[in-house]
Amino acid sequence: DVKVTQSSRYLVKRTGEKVFLECVQDMDHENMFWYRQDPGLGLRLIYFSYDVKMKEKGDIPEGYSVSREKKERFSLILESASTNQTSMYLCASSFPGRNTQYFGPGTRLTVL
Amino acid sequence: KNQVEQSPQSLIILEGKNCTLQCNYTVSPFSNLRWYKQDTGRGPVSLTIMTFSENTKSNGRYTATLDADTKQSSLHITASQLSDSASYICVVSANFGNEKLTFGTGTRLTIIP
Numbered sequence: 001d002v003k004v005t006q007s008s009r010y011l012v013k014r015t016g017e018k019v020f021l022e023c024v025q026d027m028d029h030e031n032m033f034w035y036r037q038d039p040g041l042g043l044r045l046i047y048f049s050y051d052v053k054m055k056e057k058g059d060i061p062e063g064y065s066v067s068r069e070k071k072e073r074f075s076l077i078l079e080s081a082s083t084n085q086t087s088m089y090l091c092a093s094s095f096p097g098r099n100t101q102y103f104g105p106g107t108r109l110t111v112l
Numbered sequence: 113k114n115q116v117e118q119s120p121q122s123l124i125i126l127e128g129k130n131c132t133l134q135c136n137y138t139v140s141p142f143s144n145l146r147w148y149k150q151d152t153g154r155g156p157v158s159l160t161i162m163t164f165s166e167n168t169k170s171n172g173r174y175t176a177t178l179d180a181d182t183k184q185s186s187l188h189i190t191a192s193q194l195s196d197s198a199s200y201i202c203v204v205s206a207n208f209g210n211e212k213l214t215f216g217t218g219t220r221l222t223i224i225p
Binding site (some may be wrong): 004009018040041042043044045092100101102103104105106108 | 116146153154155156157158161201212213215216217218
């Protein structure tokens with residue numbers, strides 16, 4: 001079975017802090033994605049990556065950056081957290097050309 | 113603009129009853145449509161996937177239908193169980209040669225004993 005893990009289930013940070021969210025997948029997927037999920041808005045794509053050291057902006061990249069140094073690991077970085085970044089963050093991965101994405105359990109981030 | 117709309121936003125039914133969730137989309141060009149189940153506090157899990165040529169697909173007590181002409185899909189749940197309580201998300205993929213997905217906002221289903 002595909003397994004996508006995220007480093008934390010719950011995280012509380014203060015405004016202005018730098019935040020790292022880690023995602024690891026064990027199925028050798030080339031594609032990895034970061035979404036945020038907010039009530040009434042559905043999932044929105046922040047960034048995605050088709051390969052190591054490669055990244056593409058999604059629909060809402062402002063305030064975020066990503067890093068993909070290894071194929072199995074995709075990190076989301078909030079350089080200076082703000083209260084409007086309080087959300088559920090979901091990581092996903094897939095093979096190229098097969099757009100069934102497998103999701104991690106999510107990280108609920110609260111920025112105070 | 114590609115959009116996916118789901119109805120109802122929320123639904124409460126008695127255990128054992130059937131229910132149907134709706135999804136309308138304006139994604140073009142259409143590639144495929146998925147229904148995901150998301151338990152509270154968990155990531156979404158794929159239930160079914162349908163391409164343009166498929167009208168219906170079942171996964172146990174879940175049956176999805178697709179009408180590509182009217183751009184509508186439904187998810188029918190038969191003999192509901194308490195474990196069916198979750199959000200159900202309709203996701204449509206456009207055929208752009210990449211993995212860009214358009215997500216609906218989901219239907220929150222609650223099964224009561």
